[in-house]
Amino acid sequence: MNTNQTVLITGCSSGFGQATAALFLDRGWNVIASMRTPRTDLFPRSDRLRVDRLDVTDGQSVADAIACGIAQFGRIDVVVNNAGIGMFGAHEAVTDEVIREVFATNTFGVMAVNRAIAPHLRERGSGTIINVTSSVGIAPMPLVAAYTASKYAIEGFSESFAYEMGCFGVRVKVVQPGFAPTTRFATNSGGRCDAALPPAYLDYAGRYLKSMQDYPTAYTQASDVAGVVYAAATDGCDQLRYPAGADSVMLTALRQSLSEQAFRERMRAMTGGAF
Numbered sequence: 001m002n003t004n005q006t007v008l009i010t011g012c013s014s015g016f017g018q019a020t021a022a023l024f025l026d027r028g029w030n031v032i033a034s035m036r037t038p039r040t041d042l043f044p045r046s047d048r049l050r051v052d053r054l055d056v057t058d059g060q061s062v063a064d065a066i067a068c069g070i071a072q073f074g075r076i077d078v079v080v081n082n083a084g085i086g087m088f089g090a091h092e093a094v095t096d097e098v099i100r101e102v103f104a105t106n107t108f109g110v111m112a113v114n115r116a117i118a119p120h121l122r123e124r125g126s127g128t129i130i131n132v133t134s135s136v137g138i139a140p141m142p143l144v145a146a147y148t149a150s151k152y153a154i155e156g157f158s159e160s161f162a163y164e165m166g167c168f169g170v171r172v173k174v175v176q177p178g179f180a181p182t183t184r185f186a187t188n189s190g191g192r193c194d195a196a197l198p199p200a201y202l203d204y205a206g207r208y209l210k211s212m213q214d215y216p217t218a219y220t221q222a223s224d225v226a227g228v229v230y231a232a233a234t235d236g237c238d239q240l241r242y243p244a245g246a247d248s249v250m251l252t253a254l255r256q257s258l259s260e261q262a263f264r265e266r267m268r269a270m271t272g273g274a275f
Contacts, residue, residue, distance in 0.1 A: 006030040011083030019222035056109025089196020106150035178220035178245035207272030220245025
């Protein structure tokens with residue numbers, strides 16, 4: 001089966017991106033699987049697969065990956081902005097350098113890819129951009145304040161950008177994965193968690209991490225996110241936000257059903273309690 005449709009996905013070296021690329025490939029799409037350091041061994045050989053270098057903080061690599069993908073497959077129908085980096089720590093201990101690094105990838109990098117693909121989709125009068133954020137965009141968690149801010153920014157950006165691109169028949173959507181312990185969130189933090197928990201925070205951090213082990217739902221799997229991304233790309237509707245994973249779905253339901261105060265009290269209880 002070949003749908004003759006093409007998807008470009010960032011951050012395909014592991015986790016959500018790898019699972020999403022594999023699913024689209026299995027469903028007959030042409031897939032441009034991009035990552036900072038290309039690895040062809042992650043996927044089965046296929047004439048419908050192109051593995052490209054794309055670093056969202058490098059504008060030239062973004063432009064090159066888009067141009068090469070269009071040259072090979074004729075067009076790009078869907079772009080999935082999945083690349084991201086994590087961090088964990090008390091905000092007072094997080095350096096300006098780390099905050100800028102997190103925003104460079106999670107926020108400015110996503111904006112750069114959106115800007116780079118916009119003319120191609122606008123001129124064609126169709127297509128979908130899917131920005132992968134996080135369930136922290138639904139329910140901010142403790143000890144990831146800068147990370148949360150970087151994802152919250154894309155939530156607002158996507159909603160605004162959706163109006164602009166909608167004028168040209170292009171949809172912009174947001175997929176909000178929950179916490180996925182099986183992915184490389186900690187590894188992809190690249191040392192950004194080191195020395196970010198001053199002694200005063202250790203008791204609370206311990207209670208918080210213990211509470212996460214007793215979470216009221218299952219955590220998110222990479223396959224959950226891949227399935228939701230695929231649904232967002234193919235459902236043909238104007239829905240903006242898509243929670244992905246049982247925990248993300250639960251948080252969405254809580255946010256929608258509880259008052260602001262009740263929601264915050266519930267979150268305090270779920271995350272180890274207030275100081």
